[in-house]
Amino acid sequence: xxxxxxxxVSYAYPGAGQPALRDVTLRIDPGEFVVLAGGSAAGKxxxxxxxxxxxxHVHGGTFAGxxxxxxxxxxxxxxxxxxxxxxxLFQDPETQVVMGSVRAEIAFPLEGRxxxxxAVARGVEEVALALGIAHLLDRRTADLSGGELQRVALxxxxxxxxxxxxxxxxxxxxxxxxxxELIWLLRRLNEEWGTAVVLAEHRLERCLAAADRVVxxxxxxxxxxxxxxxxxxWAVDHAPELATPAATLFAEVGLRPLPVGVKDARRxxxxxxxxxxxxxxxxxxxxxxAERRRARRDAALRLDGVWHELRAGPAxxxxxxxxxxxxxxxxxxxxxxAGKxxxxxHAAxxxxxxxxxxxxxxxxxxxxxxxxxxxxxxxxxxxxPASALRAVGIGHLADRHPRDLSGGERQRLALAVVLxxxxxxxxxxxxxxxxxxxxxIQKAALADRLHAFAAxxxxxxxxxxxxxxxxxxxxxxxxxxxxxxIADGTAASLLGGGWYFATExxxxxxxxxxxxxxxxxxxxxxxxxxxxxx
Amino acid sequence: xxxxHAARASxxxxxxxxxxxxxxxxxxxxxxxxxxxxxxxxxxxAGVWAEMSRALRLCLLAAPLIVAINLLxxxxxxxxxxxxxxxxxxxxxxxxxxALAYGGALALRLAATVLxxxxxxxxxxxxxxxxxxxxxxxxxxxxxxxxxRLVPVLARDARxxxxxxxxxxxxxxxxxxxxxxxxxxxxAGALDRAGDVATTLEVRGYGTHGxxxxxxxxxxxxDLAFAASALAILVLAVGGRAAGLASFTAVPxxxxxxxxxxxxxxxxxxxAVLAPxxxxxxxx
Numbered sequence: 001x002x003x004x005x006x007x008x009v010s011y012a013y014p015g016a017g018q019p020a021l022r023d024v025t026l027r028i029d030p031g032e033f034v035v036l037a038g039g040s041a042a043g044k045x046x047x048x049x050x051x052x053x054x055x056x057h058v059h060g061g062t063f064a065g066x067x068x069x070x071x072x073x074x075x076x077x078x079x080x081x082x083x084x085x086x087x088x089l090f091q092d093p094e095t096q097v098v099m100g101s102v103r104a105e106i107a108f109p110l111e112g113r114x115x116x117x118x119a120v121a122r123g124v125e126e127v128a129l130a131l132g133i134a135h136l137l138d139r140r141t142a143d144l145s146g147g148e149l150q151r152v153a154l155x156x157x158x159x160x161x162x163x164x165x166x167x168x169x170x171x172x173x174x175x176x177x178x179x180x181e182l183i184w185l186l187r188r189l190n191e192e193w194g195t196a197v198v199l200a201e202h203r204l205e206r207c208l209a210a211a212d213r214v215v216x217x218x219x220x221x222x223x224x225x226x227x228x229x230x231x232x233x234w235a236v237d238h239a240p241e242l243a244t245p246a247a248t249l250f251a252e253v254g255l256r257p258l259p260v261g262v263k264d265a266r267r268x269x270x271x272x273x274x275x276x277x278x279x280x281x282x283x284x285x286x287x288x289x290a291e292r293r294r295a296r297r298d299a300a301l302r303l304d305g306v307w308h309e310l311r312a313g314p315a316x317x318x319x320x321x322x323x324x325x326x327x328x329x330x331x332x333x334x335x336x337x338a339g340k341x342x343x344x345x346h347a348a349x350x351x352x353x354x355x356x357x358x359x360x361x362x363x364x365x366x367x368x369x370x371x372x373x374x375x376x377x378x379x380x381x382x383x384x385p386a387s388a389l390r391a392v393g394i395g396h397l398a399d400r401h402p403r404d405l406s407g408g409e410r411q412r413l414a415l416a417v418v419l420x421x422x423x424x425x426x427x428x429x430x431x432x433x434x435x436x437x438x439x440x441i442q443k444a445a446l447a448d449r450l451h452a453f454a455a456x457x458x459x460x461x462x463x464x465x466x467x468x469x470x471x472x473x474x475x476x477x478x479x480x481x482x483x484x485x486i487a488d489g490t491a492a493s494l495l496g497g498g499w500y501f502a503t504e505x506x507x508x509x510x511x512x513x514x515x516x517x518x519x520x521x522x523x524x525x526x527x528x529x530x531x532x533x534x
Numbered sequence: 535x536x537x538x539h540a541a542r543a544s545x546x547x548x549x550x551x552x553x554x555x556x557x558x559x560x561x562x563x564x565x566x567x568x569x570x571x572x573x574x575x576x577x578x579x580a581g582v583w584a585e586m587s588r589a590l591r592l593c594l595l596a597a598p599l600i601v602a603i604n605l606l607x608x609x610x611x612x613x614x615x616x617x618x619x620x621x622x623x624x625x626x627x628x629x630x631x632x633a634l635a636y637g638g639a640l641a642l643r644l645a646a647t648v649l650x651x652x653x654x655x656x657x658x659x660x661x662x663x664x665x666x667x668x669x670x671x672x673x674x675x676x677x678x679x680x681x682x683r684l685v686p687v688l689a690r691d692a693r694x695x696x697x698x699x700x701x702x703x704x705x706x707x708x709x710x711x712x713x714x715x716x717x718x719x720x721x722a723g724a725l726d727r728a729g730d731v732a733t734t735l736e737v738r739g740y741g742t743h744g745x746x747x748x749x750x751x752x753x754x755x756x757d758l759a760f761a762a763s764a765l766a767i768l769v770l771a772v773g774g775r776a777a778g779l780a781s782f783t784a785v786p787x788x789x790x791x792x793x794x795x796x797x798x799x800x801x802x803x804x805x806a807v808l809a810p811x812x813x814x815x816x817x818x
Contacts, residue, residue, distance in 0.1 A: 058733050083739035094687060095730035098738070104661035109738045111665060117751065156738060350697055366701045373691075373698035376719045388703070420703020 001071055003085070003164045003196045004028040004051050009065035010220075011046060011055055020046040022220040023065070028198060030163055033190045035207055036200040037224075037231070037242050038217035039439040041406055044200035045091075047217065048166045051198065052088045053079040070163065083109070086164045087157035091172055091437065093149035102128075102144070102152050103137045109159045127155045131185065146173040147336040151182070158189070165189075167199045171206060172436050175335045175465045176500045183207045202439055203466070205244040205504045208232075209261030216242060232258040241440040245468060245504040245518050252522035265508040274525060276512035299361065300326045300459035301347055301428050306356035308342050308483070316342045318483040319356065324459045326361075326427065329450060331474035331491065332463040333501050338480040340463035341369070344430045347461070365426035369433045371414035375402040384416040392416045392449070408442040415449075429453050431462045435469050447472040467503045471495050471516035491516060536580040536657065537810055540817040541756040543662035545764070550654040552764040553807060556771035557646035562780040563635070564792055566642035568800040572807040573649040579811040582656035589652030590645075597641035604637030605629050610785035611636075636784035687727055692720050756817065759810035766806040774799045 006026040012019040021043050028034055036044045049055040053074040056063040067074040070085030079088075090096060099105040103124055110120045128134040133151050136144065144152065150173055157165065165186070171179035187210040189195050201207050208214065214231035216224040216239065224234045235243035236251040236258060243251065246265040247258040255272070259265035269275040287295065296302060301324040308317040317339050324330055332340045345351045346358050348366035368374075377383050381398035389395045392412040397405065402413060411434065419426060429450070435443050443466075450460050450473050464470050470477060470491065477494040479487040479501060487494055492514030496506045505521040515521040538546055557569055577586030611630025618627035667675040695716045699706035706712055753761075774780060780796045783789040 052737055054733060054737070058729070058736070079733070079736040080739050083737050086737075088737040092730070094690065095727060096734045098731060098734055099661045099664075101659065101661055104659070104665075108740075111668075112739045160739070345697075348701060350700060363703075365703065368694070368698050368701060370694065370698075373694045374702070376695075376699065376715045384703070414698075418701050418703055426703070 002027045002068075003030050003070060004198070005066075005068045006047075006050065007066040007068075009050060009063075009067050011050060011064070012062045013046075014060045016061070018220075019062075020220050021050060024217075024220070024222055026215060026222065026225070028164070028196050030196055031190065031194045033187065033197045033210060033212045034199070035204065035211040035214045035228075036198060036217065037204055037214055037235075038200075039239075039241060040408055040437070040442060042217040043220035044217055045168050046220070048088070048090075048168050048198065048200055050074065051164075051166055052086050053077060053082040054088075083162070084113075084160060085162055086166055087160065087162040088166045088168075089150075089154050089157045089170050090168045093146055093153050093173065096153040097141045097149055097156075100140060100142070101137075102133070102139050102141060105141055105152055106137075106155045106159050109156060113160060123159055127159050130189065131155050131158070132181075145336055147175070147178050150174065154182075158195075161193065162195070164196045165198070167197065169200055169202065169437065171201065171203070173336075175338075176206075176467065177335060179203075179206055179465070180500070183210050186210070202437070203468075204242065205246065205261075205468075208244060209263070228260040229257055232260065246508050248518035249505055249508060249521045249525075252518055253525045259508075262504060262507045266510075269508070276509055276524060295325060296323055298325065299323045299359070300328075301361070301364070301461070302357075302359040303343070303347065304357045304359070306343075306346055306353045306358060308339075308346065308351060309354040316483050317346070317353075320480075320483070320485055322478065322485065322488075324428070324461060326457045326459055327454050328476060329454045329460045329474045330462070331470035331477045332461060332480060333465070333467070333470060333477060333494075334480035339483040340480055341432050342483075343480065344432050344461065344463055347428070347430055360428055362427040363425075364428045364430060365418040365420075367411075367414055367418050367429075367431045367434060369436060371411040372403075374414040374417045375410075377402070380405070380413060383413060385421040387421040388416040388419060389413070391419070391421075408438060408445075411438070411442075411446070426458070428459045429461070431460075431464075433464060434462065435464060435466050443469050444472070467495055467501055468517070471503045471506075477501075490514075535817055537756045537759065537813050537817060538576070538580045538653075538657045540754065541760040541810075542751070542754070543659040544666065545757045545760040546658035547654065547663055548764040549760040549767075549810070550650050550658065552767040552771075553650045554647055556767055556803065557643055557650070559771050559775050560780055561639045561643065561782040561784075562790055562796065563639050563642055563782070564790070564796055565780045565800050565803065566639060566646055568804050569646045569807070570642060570649060572804040573646065573653060576807060576811060577649070577653050577656070579808070580653065580657045582653065585652050585656040586649065589648050593641070593645040593648050596644060596648075597638075600641040600644065601634065601637035604640060605633050608633035608636060608785070611788075612786045613788070632784045632786065632788050635788050635790070639782065639784065684724070684728055684731060687731065688720055688724060691723060691727065692716065695719055754817075755813050755815060756810065759813040763806055763810040766809075767803065770799065770802050770806060 006024050009021055009024045010019050011021040024047065036047060038044050046055060050067050051069055053069065057078040069082045072082060097105055099108055106124045106127060107120050110123045128137055131151055131154060133155060136148060136152065141152065150170060154170065171182055174182060183206055186197050190197050199207060208228045211228050214226060214228055215222060216231060224231055226234060232243060232247040236247055246262060250258050259268055266275060303320050303322040306317055306320045307315055309315040320343060332343065334340055344366055346353055348364045378401055380400050380402050383402060386395060386398065389398060392415050394409055394412050397409060402410065405413060434446060454460050462473055474491045477489065477491050478485055479494060495502050495516050496511035496514050503516045505518050506516050509515050509521050509524065513524040515524045553569065553573060557566060560566060574586055577583055611632030613631040614628045615631055616629040621627045664675050664678055667678060699712060699716055707715065779799050
């Protein structure tokens with residue numbers, strides 16, 4: 001019996017003009033690992049909510065067709081009844097943790113099931129060990145970071161060992177290392193416990209290699225349902241924005257079959273004798289003392305020996321020196337907790353350094369992680385001046401309620417709010433994880449906008465975990481670890497040679513030629529004179 | 535980890551409740567003052583001084599207000615120390631020593647309650663108490679879980695929204711208007727947040743399988759120590775009250791005897807409050 005069956009399911013949220021799901025028929029068998037792909041608002045989250053019974057029981061709306069989770073119809077059984085079959089994990093970990101301590105959080109579903117104290121204790125211990133969070137068990141949930149909270153919420157979802165796990169962008173808050181760890185952890189649970197996994201994700205390059213099957217949604221309907229390699233072939237022809245960078249690289253060069261992951265791509269290139277020799281990317285020559293002095297004098301933003309020491313805790317920044325010139329585009333990267341957001345807050349004046357100085361040549365516009373935090377009014381037009389809304393392309397939405405905007409539109413609204421009109425023009429633009437929940441089209445549009453800002457002479461600094469986005473935006477990358485700058489160089493040198501902080505194209509090509517994006521990689525392969533373009 | 539953290543939630547909660555009851559039974563400033571000092575010391579011994587100092591600051595801010603209001607509103611004292619004369623529309627306004635003392639006692643009582651509440655929040659496992667409550671009434675416990683969880687979520691939202699306000703191109707305004715705008719946005723989003731938390735409870739299977747089972751655990755030394763301490767505090771407080779010790783009368787004339795009996799009672803209460811913190815053996 002299938003663990004999840006959707007039979008011609010259509011659904012529209014209350015008051016929505018368009019249905020979020022259209023005639024979706026889908027069957028998930030026990031032990032399958034399925035990735036849900038699709039652009040923003042394609043219906044991925046709604047499908048997961050329909051599978052868990054949240055749609056329509058919590059949201060209301062119009063529901064047609066039949067959804068059965070573990071053989072139980074979601075029309076007759078609500079999310080609580082279906083929770084024995086389906087464990088769910090959504091995007092925002094803060095609202096998915098309901099207890100004060102990690103141990104109580106994981107024990108909660110087991111106690112709700114009526115397990116005895118011994119079974120609860122054993123269940124908590126086992127799932128904590130499986131997810132590598134045993135050291136967090138006695139911590140307060142209020143003290144955890146976003147990444148830690150996400151793992152705790154996953155542990156709570158897994159505690160009852162449901163045969164089906166529904167996950168909505170669980171890696172969106174995680175750095176590349178933690179994101180990869182989580183995906184392989186899910187694969188291990190899938191293989192060892194036989195848990196069926198349905199994972200909605202934008203960054204497909206991260207999870208495709210672990211998947212058995214990919215279901216792509218477009219406008220709420222299933223557009224493709226195939227094995228990962230079949231999905232890649234479909235994507236390059238019908239939805240290029242969904243194809244992974246490695247598949248795009250192969251498609252641009254005209255190579256087939258398309259690879260599912262880095263290993264696949266490298267093996268394919270090596271078999272054809274196309275794998276270029278990896279050469280270390282030389283850093284740009286160090287500037288002279290006079291050049292450094294001039295750069296510091298003309299800097300748009302300067303941090304000199306900035307420390308941020310907690311009153312009764314560790315130092316979050318440890319003597320950071322950073323100079324950003326007008327027109328420069330800098331990507332700040334590093335693990336969760338490396339100090340990226342703290343550094344941006346200091347640069348914007350939200351925090352005062354405990355030691356050191358911050359100097360900015362004018363107003364600093366900081367776009368924080370959640371664009372919804374900028375919504376203070378009931379009308380888009382009241383949030384920012386009309387000229388600012390027009391500048392980011394949402395002038396026509398002035399009369400809408402900000403909460404009715406899509407994710408991408410809301411982000412542009414937040415940009416308009418922080419950038420303002422010409423009167424308040426900011427020469428320094430800082431963005432903290434701006435691509436959370438964005439599809440590739442939205443990311444490309446944002447990258448274009450940031451290029452335009454830099455062309456106007458504004459300094460742009462972006463803190464991101466997304467190596468592909470950093471490569472598309474930045475000409476310089478600064479790597480932070482433990483509150484210190486550990487590397488500062490060109491995007492090609494820093495994103496081309498690493499294992500984790502590297503683009504997929506760079507990992508496929510081993511950093512050769514400084515190629516970071518598929519188009520650059522394709523040019524490099526063409527110049528090797530060995531590519532047989534059909 | 536302290537003995538209070540190590541004790542089971544019901545023992546810790548009973549100990550906190552006993553101190554609150556004691557604070558409500560007495561108005562004598564000596565008893566209330568010693569109780570406040572003992573709770574502060576307990577907070578320090580529990581390793582939650584940061585939380586206690588925040589609560590203490592709140593008490594110190596509220597105390598002058600309480601005293602001032604009582605001074606102006608209470609007109610039953612006999613010992614006038616300042617005559618304002620006729621103040622329209624209040625009328626004759628005389629400040630008395632008795633009203634001042636009574637206001638001080640009220641502030642001390644409030645401080646004792648607030649400090650115990652801060653200690654309870656910082657060192658007693660609320661989740662375990664809610665588990666017990668779920669056995670009695672799942673719906674009431676659900677409301678309690680939602681309320682307990684929603685407060686920190688909304689507090690974090692408030693911090694983020696205020697930061698975002700300060701990042702706005704127009705500066706986000708200043709003063710009360712800016713704060714009101716943030717407050718309004720939080721209230722507007724509170725329903726969504728409550729819905730999110732309730733949905734999480736649903737998908738975790740809340741309330742689907744009836745009452746959770748009672749946990750049967752052997753009592754630890756700390757459990758016994760705090761339960762015994764709670765009992766001792768209650769016996770001392772009720773016994774002292776029944777014996778007429780540490781009586782306090784503010785109006786019309788001030789009477790607050792401080793003799794050997796009162797000193798012995800307060801010393802015994804302080805010892806009963808702090809004694810369980812000496813039981814450190816076998817802490818988990």
